Amino acid sequence: DARVTQTPRHKVTEMGQEVTMRCQPILGHNTVFWYRQTMMQGLELLAYFRNRAPLDDSGMPKDRFSAEMPDATLATLKIQPSEPRDSAVYFCASGVGTGDTGELFFGEGSRLTVL
């Protein structure tokens, strides 16, 4: 049963600490999205990769956030230094982007709490 895998599922950290979230997209998918979900803002796009190339990270605070895809089986989202306002659920989603974006498959999310 193919699924997007995210780790960690839960993370509690102190302000100023580095946080790294990992995502394993579904094998064969060529698009990867990182989203942040909060009650106030809903779903916000942070980064988008197609064939491992970053195409859009305009939604990401560049001074503290970075997203990479070191290989086709791993996408990472890093926050350094973390701040309390980064507390949210971070979702990774993958898809087969042929032309339009199409259906996305989401992971279960990483719930981050920054104290």
Add this chain to the structure above:
Amino acid sequence: SQQGEEDPQALSIQEGENATMNCSYKTSINNLQWYRQNSGRGLVHLILIRSNEREKHSGRLRVTLDTSKKSSSLLITASRAADTASYFCATEGISNYQLIWGAGTKLIIKP
């Protein structure tokens, strides 16, 4: 940025009744998608309807799209307790790969 706006924000109905949720958007689209999110879980894709389609069915789900009114509706027939979840619409623009998400409708099915 949010393009889709779901209506209502929350809906509570009895099991067995039909549930209708609406989504409005602002710009021309390639397709519109509906997703479900159970509490504490990731989003699950339900159905995709393209701009040249008017209606689509999947099991107990029926989606309509009216591009002239820039709106879509999701109908869940014969609701079950397991349908309790938040439902989101997402639109893909013509020249933009991005999915623009609505704020969601929280659906509660009372047994």
